[in-house]
Amino acid sequence: MNALRELPSPLVLPNAWDPASAVAIQSAGAKAIATTSGGVAWSRGVADAGGMNRSVALEALRRIVRVVSVPVSADIEAGYGDTPEEVAWTVAEVASIGALGVNIEDSVDGKVIDASEQAERLAAARQAADLVINARTDVFLMGSRSVDETLRRAERYAEAGADSLFVPGVVDAVTIKALVDGPLPLNVMAHPGAPTVAELAALGVARISVGSGIAQAAYGLAAKAAREVLGSGTYESLTEAMGYGELNDLLR
Structure with a gap:
């Protein structure tokens, strides 16, 4: 049984980027921790969204999982x-490290x-390991900002085996409610x-x-x-x- 699936909703996931941030977040009472590719990349001296490769991301994840006892969900970008x-191979490695979830962006x-291409990647990830797959769509960040398109993708991603839909860029109540009523948490x-x-x-959001x-x-x-000093x-x-x-x- 995947312990990440058993946690109560809404699941609040503060994002860590190194072992020290992870233990600090755990000590604050977090029931689970997510990683952030941005934080990991910056801590390694590279830019987010393309500056980090698989080996660096997996090594950072390994160090975080090693120091905490709560479930960890890994941001593995695309x-x-x-x-x-290749996506399936990454997901299998994440599972072998001990993380219980992944974010995979489109x-x-x-x-x-294309949604069909992403659905194939998600289906391969689903076959690779029993992880909670948080399917991220960037339609609102860099696409059409269309609720209809986001819901169409949610349908495809749910069919491919995703457990939840992650839509960064959405914080208004009307859009959130429309997406909450869609096929994925x-x-x-x-x-x-x-x-x-x-x-x-109260709006029905499952993960924050x-x-x-x-x-x-x-x-x-x-x-x-x-600047002050x-x-x-x-x-x-x-x-x-x-x-x-x-x-x-906390690190002893």
Whole structure:
């Protein structure tokens, strides 16, 4: 039995990018953790959306899974492969590492690919391992922003074996409700200004994640603290820092 499927809805998945962020998120009470390709890529000194290869992504995942006890869902971008067989190989490797879920997106090189092509990739992933497949569609991020097109893709992805539909770029109640009534449980990516977790739950959202938001906040704090110490020479930006001993103990 896949423990990720047994968690209550809505499932709130804060996104980690390295072992320290993962244990910090777990210590905050998370029942499961998702990774973020953006955070992982930036921590490796490369850009997101094409800058990271399969081996780097899998090694980062391995380090995260090793230090936490809660289920982990892996952001594998478009699957790090040009063919369904290559995507299946990536998914099998994710399962062997110990993650219990994957996000697989339908955009490659900045373009949303044909729904039939993505359905083949998802079907291959489904055959490769018993993971929770969160099928991400980027129709609202870089496509037509069409609810009808998103629902058509949801139908195809459900038939291919996806467990849920992830639609980044959607936070308004009317669109969320239309997608919640579709064929797959909905994952919303929240950000400042989005509905609260309680409000999203009331709309029927099944999964809530924050993408690269926590990583961006951490790097934003790094820049803010550096500007402060280099400018005014003060250190107030560091008052929200996790204690050295607390973080160190989480990794023992």
